Amino acid sequence: MIQKTKDKIEAFIFDMDGVIIDSEEIWKRAEKEVFSSIGVKLSEELCSVTQSMTTTEVTNFWYSKYPWKHKTLxxxxxxVVERVAHFIKNEGQAISGIEKFIKVLNSRGYKIGLATNSPSVLIPVVLEKLALTEYFDATSSAEHELEGKPHPFVYLTTAEKLNVKPENCVAIEDSFSGLLAAKKAGMKTIAIFDSPNSKVENKIADYYISCYNQFDFSKLNLEE
Known part of the structure; x- marks a missing residue:
């Protein structure tokens, strides 16, 4: 539970993939399609390693394992990004309950931000596909930071854009590296996991939900 402190919560900052849009399989398909075409042998084990990386880090990772010729990194x-954008535009699905939840936050006067490891070009693609653009006050991509999550830079940048102190922000994440980034930034954290095992493996969040319909403002002690 997020305990009430003298710091009033003013903003909610969302991760994007797996938090706003159901994109895990989209990324897997795009990466398999592109990397396989240049001779990279993807495995489930190694793909799990790259899951929380930025696209630049993923590309460098596979190049170190299976260096290819004839194409630059x-x-x-x-x-990969172009294929992801294509799949999102044609097949993208929102995480269940996200639209209603964001509208509730908006109606309560909270600022709303987005902080993602994904390339910035995908942010408008996702928000337009899900008809959520108008609700976001600030968005940031880790591609413009020194390092992506689990480093806190993208969260600190988003808080600065929102003109809200990090301690007055709640970050919503679905991965350990994302939660760690938000924690390092000094933010409260909510983990959204659809698997009970994920909660056990990612103990650092302040509060856990398996879907947005479970969100309870009173339990979070966000009300004055």
């Missing part, structure tokens, strides 16, 4: 990375 940028060309390969851009190929």
């Amino acid at each position: 940028d060309e390969v990375e851009n190929g």
